[in-house]
Amino acid sequence: MLDLLKEEAWDNLSIPLVAERSGVHQATIYRRWGSLSALVDDIVTGRLTAGSPVPDTGTLRGDLEAYAVKVAEDVASPMGMLYVRAAMVGSKGPEGETYLLQRAVQLNAMLERAAARGERPPDLLELMEVVIAPLYYHLIFFNRPVGAEHARMLVDRLLRLAPSPPASGPAAPES
Amino acid sequence: MLDLLKEEAWDNLSIPLVAERSGVHQATIYRRWGSLSALVDDIVTGRLTAGSPVPDTGTLRGDLEAYAVKVAEDVASPMGMLYVRAAMVGSKGPEGETYLLQRAVQLNAMLERAAARGERPPDLLELMEVVIAPLYYHLIFFNRPVGAEHARMLVDRLLRLAPSPPASGPAAPES
């Protein structure tokens, strides 16, 4: 399946194709998965669940850069397209949701570690919007994944957004 | 086709279905488009080309907010998914590219108008990454499009990024 995703256009993918390439009988695939989307979902959630732990380098910037570069690589692989497709086709059960939640918890832990060290981390939504979202955007609309330097630039942008202590903000007087 | 996109799951869409719903003969659809992706692409580029001009409100923030809110609405409509699908399936010829380019030119014009007024606009890539990318990200992964206020918040974030003089380098020499 992964091979085919690299070679074939989305349109021509079919279960008979996968069967031929993999050497298993078509009926077997139909019995185990029933549809291409289900197969793709299975691959995705399999990979996702096997996901490595979030980085812990000792600094917020280090953690964020390591994570961003890793996601960028991930998105660049054939898996990137699969994530998007699986999320969109939505034949998925609760698995996808579960994963996202679990991942969110891990990332939150990373941010809280930073806070515990006295750094001022962004919140999770900000991280996703400023760093992760552009990675997928480049993939989808420019069909050209993002390199490590660019990923690090995105982290830099994120950190520039929340750089100052709560008291000495440029505009807001806190009381 | 648009009706079906709202009702049916992606997996069950087929040309015979569209034919039945629309009342035209299957063969006609096959002759004119050849595949579902081509049909979708045609709809997308049709809508896109009919796209309204970029806003011109007199201020950079006003332009950006109007544009962001508009894109957010667009993404929330069934068309949002279509854009993503069309971009990914990639059965598109040069049309899609052409559109993106043309749109980029329009947006650039908007940014240059701001510069001509003495404002300091972000560059195009920044605009796309900070404002547009999150809109699609929410749609795809949270399956929940973004409201107007959130869209305006994204614009605010973008403007907070580029508030300072053009001459000084990025690696701020603090002394």
Next chain:
DNA sequence: CCCTTAATGCGAATTTCTTCGCTTAAAGAT
């Protein structure tokens, strides 16, 4: 008005996908 061109309707032929019944192989339990 007639003629030409291009597009659609129509149904059947063809191809491809999906399911079915059955046989065979592998793994665990007794």
Next chain:
DNA sequence: ATCTTTAAGCGAAGAAATTCGCATTAAGGG
């Protein structure tokens, strides 16, 4: 070792989908 259970192989039947040849209609040019 034998039995049981589960999954896979296999080819054919069934149900899609895509394509084809031909008749019909609509629009524009002479």
